[in-house]
Amino acid sequence: MPLTRPNQELRRDLQGLASDLKWSAVELMRIAERLSQAGNEHDAQAVIRICQVMQAGEDRLSTYGDEVKAGRIERNGNYIKS
Template structure:
C-alpha cells in the first residue's frame, strides 16, 4: 500500500525524531559513565533516568510511525 505524501512525511519525521532520541541516549550514557567514574553518582543517576525516558519515547515514536504505515488511507 502506497502512503500519501503527507503520511510519508509524518512517518519519516517520527522515525527521524526517534533516531535522534536513540543517538542522544547513547551520548548521554557516555556522559553518565564519565560522571560516575569521576565520583559524581547523583548526576550520573539523573542522566540515567533521562535516558530511560528517551528510550521509552523512542519506542513510542517508532510504534506511531509503524501505525501510520498500517493505517488505512
C-alpha cells in the first residue's frame, strides 16, 4: 500500500533529520580528532560521547522512518499515531 502524502512527508523529515545527525556526528568526530592531536584528550573524549548519543538518535530516527514505510507509524492530520 503506497504511503499517503503526510506519511511520505513524515518519512522524508525523519530521514532528513537522521542524515543531519549523521553529518553533525562526522564533523564532531573530526573535531575530536584534532582535540586529541592537540593533547586535549579530556575534551576529545567528551565530544566522542556526544557523537555516540547523536549516532543512537540517528539510528532511532532511521528506524522510525522504516516503521512509517511499513505502515506501523502514520501521520493523521497534525498527529502521529502508532
